[in-house]
Amino acid sequence: MEIPALAIQALIILAIFGITLLIATYCTWAERRIAGFLQDRPGPNRVGPWGLGQPLADAVKLFFKEEFIPATANKWLFIAGPSLAMLTALMSSAVVPFGNTILSDEFGAIRIQGIEVNIGMLYIFGVVSLGVYGIMIGGWASNNKFSLLGAIRAASQNISYEIALGLSLIAVLMMTGTLSLREIALQQAEPLFGISGMNWNIFYQPLGFIIFLTCAFAETNRTPFDLPESEAELVGGYHTEYGSMKLGLYLFAEYVNIIVVSAVMSTLYFGGFNFPFQNEIGALLSSDPKVAHNIITVMGIGVFFLKIFAFIFFFMWVRWTLPRFRYDQLLNLGWKGLIPLSIINIILTGTAILLSEHFGW
Amino acid sequence: MTGNLFYFLTFLTLFAALGVVFSKNPVYSVLCLILTFFTLSGHYILLNAQFVAAVNIIVYAGAIMVLFLFVIMFLNLNQETEETQHKSTLMKVAGVISGGLLLVIMIAVLKDAELGAVDTANFNSQIGLVENLGQLLFTKYLLPFELVSVLFLSAMVGAVMLGKKETQQRHF
Numbered sequence: 001m002e003i004p005a006l007a008i009q010a011l012i013i014l015a016i017f018g019i020t021l022l023i024a025t026y027c028t029w030a031e032r033r034i035a036g037f038l039q040d041r042p043g044p045n046r047v048g049p050w051g052l053g054q055p056l057a058d059a060v061k062l063f064f065k066e067e068f069i070p071a072t073a074n075k076w077l078f079i080a081g082p083s084l085a086m087l088t089a090l091m092s093s094a095v096v097p098f099g100n101t102i103l104s105d106e107f108g109a110i111r112i113q114g115i116e117v118n119i120g121m122l123y124i125f126g127v128v129s130l131g132v133y134g135i136m137i138g139g140w141a142s143n144n145k146f147s148l149l150g151a152i153r154a155a156s157q158n159i160s161y162e163i164a165l166g167l168s169l170i171a172v173l174m175m176t177g178t179l180s181l182r183e184i185a186l187q188q189a190e191p192l193f194g195i196s197g198m199n200w201n202i203f204y205q206p207l208g209f210i211i212f213l214t215c216a217f218a219e220t221n222r223t224p225f226d227l228p229e230s231e232a233e234l235v236g237g238y239h240t241e242y243g244s245m246k247l248g249l250y251l252f253a254e255y256v257n258i259i260v261v262s263a264v265m266s267t268l269y270f271g272g273f274n275f276p277f278q279n280e281i282g283a284l285l286s287s288d289p290k291v292a293h294n295i296i297t298v299m300g301i302g303v304f305f306l307k308i309f310a311f312i313f314f315f316m317w318v319r320w321t322l323p324r325f326r327y328d329q330l331l332n333l334g335w336k337g338l339i340p341l342s343i344i345n346i347i348l349t350g351t352a353i354l355l356s357e358h359f360g361w
Numbered sequence: 362m363t364g365n366l367f368y369f370l371t372f373l374t375l376f377a378a379l380g381v382v383f384s385k386n387p388v389y390s391v392l393c394l395i396l397t398f399f400t401l402s403g404h405y406i407l408l409n410a411q412f413v414a415a416v417n418i419i420v421y422a423g424a425i426m427v428l429f430l431f432v433i434m435f436l437n438l439n440q441e442t443e444e445t446q447h448k449s450t451l452m453k454v455a456g457v458i459s460g461g462l463l464l465v466i467m468i469a470v471l472k473d474a475e476l477g478a479v480d481t482a483n484f485n486s487q488i489g490l491v492e493n494l495g496q497l498l499f500t501k502y503l504l505p506f507e508l509v510s511v512l513f514l515s516a517m518v519g520a521v522m523l524g525k526k527e528t529q530q531r532h533f
Contacts, residue, residue, distance in 0.1 A: 077388075117411065118411070118490065118491065119411045119412060119415050119491060122412070122415035122416070122419065123415060125415075125419055126415050126418040126419045126422075126423060129418075129419055129422075129423025129424065129427075130418070130422060130423055132427055133395075133427070133430075136427070136430055136431075136434070137392075140388065140430075140434045148434060151434065152431060152434065152435065155427050155428075155430070155431045156431070158427070159424060159427055159428065162423070162424070179491060
């Protein structure tokens with residue numbers, strides 16, 4: 001790659017990194033505001049207009065708290081836990097296509113994406129499966145029974161739901177025939193019933209999407225599956241011994257995970273950066289196909305972020321509406337409910353593909 | 362560039378692998394083993410075998426090692442509990458003999474191993490990508506591939522059998 005092209009790539013990666021962190025910061029604000037809205041109370045509204053300065057105030061508070069490490073804790077692993085949680089959370093946004101290409105005369109087509117790899121889906125799956133290490137190491141290094149129980153819960157929960165997650169992805173993979181997230185997004189730009197940009201996978205994989213969504217809640221340790229940190233029984237779960245910014249990193253990593261999972265769900269099932277009537281709108285705004293393509297790309301990025309925000313809102317809505325599962329219910333749902341369902345989904349998808357090829361639909 | 366990366370990765374692999382053996386704390390051993398799997402995946406990527414690299418991470422680092430760590434954390438082995446158990450002389454002798462035999466076998470294999478000459482001009486660098494691997498697995502190696510799945514199935518049935526409650530056992 002040429003140096004200017006590399007520089008553009010670096011800029012895009014930096015921008016994605018920064019935007020992810022910015023959205024995660026404001027997720028902490030949105031979570032409390034939405035909780036307040038759902039429970040008929042104001043929520044944080046004192047710092048700045050509508051409480052928008054609250055995340056900054058929180059960050060200052062967390063940074064100035066005493067850096068406390070318990071005497072019996074394993075010091076290095078105690079620090080490594082939250083760092084690993086944050087690292088794995090930030091790694092996965094690298095392959096998500098945030099937009100289509102920008103066509104320019106000088107540099108050719110610029111992809112709005114960190115890196116384009118042909119195993120994007122496997123990469124996401126791999127990084128998600130590593131996410132549990134931060135929690136496990138932190139929970140064990142605290143040398144506290146409650147932390148250890150939280151860590152063990154996180155591990156068995158993540159492993160159980162990873163299987164159903166992978167199986168629901170396989171159905172999408174069979175349909176699209178590619179592991180590249182960009183390819184999957186581009187395939188959904190086709191017209192459906194004459195509406196361009198509406199060929200979303202959700203219309204073909206509704207069962208797969210519900211399985212994926214449930215597993216996503218479990219993998220990000222969100223209510224109703226937040227057993228690793230259930231405060232009623234485990235004090236604080238895996239982060240009982242944590243304070244100051246190390247606790248902050250754990251909580252922050254959870255929000256980054258939610259953003260990434262929302263982005264992946266939008267890409268896989270909800271058309272990614274495509275939106276209804278995109279070709280017609282492009283043709284209406286500019287007669288030059290190149291300019292029209294660029295306008296559509298920019299609008300697509302906006303639409304993609306709207307989809308992400310919608311999913312984030314859904315995550316928060318569920319958190320403040322549903323009570324927590326019991327642990328045996330959680331494992332029963334995973335092993336006896338979701339895994340057989342996802343296998344049925346694979347069989348149904350395979351049958352549909354065979355039939356459609358046979359009858360030439 | 363690639364050569365330097367190879368040496369760096371190899372150094373890291375050996376370093377992490379030695380860490381597995383020499384750590385006093387079993388949790389450190391497991392963490393070193395995870396690092397070893399990562400560096401091995403790095404080697405696969407250098408060979409342009411992205412699929413194998415990703416699957417190595419998902420299966421070994423993401424699933425099997427989590428279970429390893431899980432069990433070791435539950436047992437909570439540490440230096441004190443290890444030292445109270447005295448290892449008998451017979452055990453040490455047996456360990457040395459079996460380790461020495463493994464070394465002899467390794468030397469014998471490496472002595473006769475022939476590095477196949479690689480035709481660099483006609484070598485297909487895309488051989489490790491998903492599409493080519495899938496083609497190969499479902500045409501040339503279809504029977505072994507299916508047999509492996511039967512093996513997995515029998516292992517799963519065995520695990521379920523072992524984990525099943527006995528009829529008289531009390532439910533806790």
